[in-house]
Amino acid sequence: MFDASRETKTICALASATGTAAISVIRLSGPDSYKIIQKACKSLSKKKLESHRVYLAKFSNLKNEVIDQVVVTAFDQGKSYTGEETIEISSHGSPHITKKLLEALVEYGAVTAEKGEFTYRAFMNDRLDLVQAEAVLSVIESQSDSALKMSLRQLEGKVSEKFQSLEDKLTWCLAHIEASIDFSTEGIDVVDPQVLIQKLKELKAELEVLTNSYSQGKILKDGIKLVLAGLPNVGKSSLLNNLVLDEKAIVTDIAGTTRDVVEGSTFFNGIKFNISDTAGLRETTDVVENIGVQRSLKEIESGDLTLFVFDSSLGLQQGDLERFRMVKGNALVLANKADKPHSEKPSEIKQKLQDLGGGPRVIDILPVSALDVKARDTILHRVSTIMGSEKFSDESVISSARQFELSNAAMHLIDQSIGELENHMGSEFVAQTLKNSLLALQKILGRYFDDQIMDRVFREFCLGK
Template sequence: MMFDTIAAISTPRGEGGIGIVRISGSDSFTILEKIFKPKSKKSISSLKSYSINYGHIYDGEKIIDEVLVSIMKAPSTYTKEDIVEINCHGGYVITQRILEIVLEKGAQIAEPGEFTRRAFLNGRLDLTQAESVMDIIHGKTEKSISLSLNQLRGDLKDKIHKLKKLLLDVAAHVNVVLDYPEEGIDDPIPKNLIENLHKVVDEINDLISSYDKGKMIKEGIKTAIVGKPNVGKSSLLNSVLREERAIVTKVAGTTRDTIEEIVNIKGIPLIMIDTAGIRDTEDEVENIGVQKSKSLIKEADLVLFVLDSSRELSKEDIEIYETITNSKVIGILNKIDKDKKLDISRLSKIKEWIEISALEKIGIENLEDEIYNYVISGEIEDSSEKLTITNIRHKSALEKTKQSIDNIFETIDMGYPMDLIAVDLNDAIDSLSEVTGEISSEDLLDHVFSNFCVGK
């Protein structure tokens, strides 16, 4: 497949020890020959693939930088094209100048994700593997990266191909019945092929059911810390983060806006949000924070409802409790280092209660264990061994596949013509092909690769 030669800076902009300018395409070595002089004085064409070569980048007769240049010859490269990577000194000015020289010599600036898009279009990766590259870059925990590496390895691709093979076996029988009626093949689908359909549905159900946990590992659990003022919400956030992130005072209403931080609990990223204390207030700014807190309760994946165990249950506590009973909630009894005055018998809808002292750092590990178990029920420990999907696009395509197969079972049960089975079979196979990108629109590819950074 022929493309223009592209180039981009592949390392983060700013000061650093090394900056990398990447070039990919059929003119990569021609462009390099115009700007790079190896210390070895060898011609660019004679340099070995997978070699690193010391020398200088020139702009005309002027030395721009002392560099190491990696040479990678097609087709055994990331894009399956000739690739050059210029390892120069880091810093915005020098990497930008080298990129400008590369562009002046004939390369085109790469669009976001264009290197990976070429890897997909040239057959180096399927779409699930291409998406996993972005997930690895944005991974928040080792567990999320582990899932992405499984996908990059081709586990999901292999699974989809296996399921397609089962459906194609059924489709072959159906097509023979429809296309060669003179062969006298009975219309009903044989038992072994019916088993194929059931097997596909079972495996698709497993993949679909893995999505919620996969999404949690990949994107994090949006966790709202709620309660009335001065129950210790900010102290709780600081204790879990192991740093003084939120301001803590004895003055009610100190937190007037949300504070958001990501914390890693056993490989699961929690997006913890310290909210303004919920109460009736005449303060306009604080009231905005209170309304924001109430909105976050509806949006959150998990609510940590904090009560002060050293104070009696109040009207404000009850009002907050009634607001959150439809949410996934863990109750937290804070300030257990003081005398207990709280009676929670009226809060019977909350099944999980953890006693802590956020200020004294007591019970925090127990809370973390409870959050982990409550969110994922302890079933994610072997996620690196079990195929898990994390992308809503994959889930949607699998759900369409399942619906098509359900239609086939209905057609068989109702005794409808075999033609209808053929239509739904084709739809099921096409939906599976959407997962791997074997069937994909230009708009879909634009959407997938637009989320990448430039240079990848």
């Protein structure tokens, strides 16, 4: 991903957001950072720049035209984010100025940074590991207090410490297995297989906790996605508006009002809920509405939980049952319009849906009224218990799909090695399985990496980070 020939270059990029602002910050990192800024700012040319000091200076281009008066902050090699000599230039926040400053820096010998290249350099200079590099992105993107707290723990290295300790324990097991094969591993005792099995079981249990924490981490990072589905006119759009406290979707008493997917989001007890309202599921000859129905089905598949809505004042209709069967996964059934007279009890409704065979797993039936402000609390509270977000702890959790996949793979390989030991398979087999498991763990922190890993970690980064 990042070409090795770039490593000796000094890179530059806008580190703050694009657009007009009070100030903008440009970052310069690499061996020539001080030299370049001293060429651009004549008043600094004779000075010895000191780390962590700020200098007010006029910045000029090669033609000696002053572009802006800027504030320059210097960071010595070893004392910066990247670990390299770094300069931060705070200029007036005009896109025209920042463009000209960057052009001038390139004229003076810098190259434009690629996405994530500053953090990549920080990783290469051992300023952070890959788990922390991923946390940098989560910190920037965090949208709630709980997401920020989780990301900061990861950035501090709390999750890395856990993986590090697992890696150490696995290395111990591997060394002792290898001692029974290879006599060159002198000084390491051959331990009883039962002791190894016990150690590996403990290791697996620890890894399992970390792997399973991904469901919490993912919710904290991305939120919970709910999809409203059901027949036309049952009140899906009214419920969306109620949930997101905004008139996002058009509500009328005409069946087939919503044609496209309408999205909204809201926060409840520190968790973000992304909610999609979909076109009512019905068979229709209307071309546009039909496309809407297809989109609804696709949307339902991408959600964490379907909120299946029906009009409880009419009772469950044949149409509801047919639509219900189109849905997959898990569903919370909302018996809407509960402000109107209704006769079916939740238990009867649940029975009817279960007797259907097919369709999603019904988690609960909730009588609600979209016209009632209290519906929001009732629904989101119930969803939080279903998704477990009510009981989220302050423990260190993982929130990256990459870490989850590798941690899961490492755990399964440890499980496999336990089976191999129990079945008295040769130490060579067990050692190989443990080596594969160790490799997966090493990829998590980046002790082992290749282009594919680097690409996966850094491709989502923005420019200047």
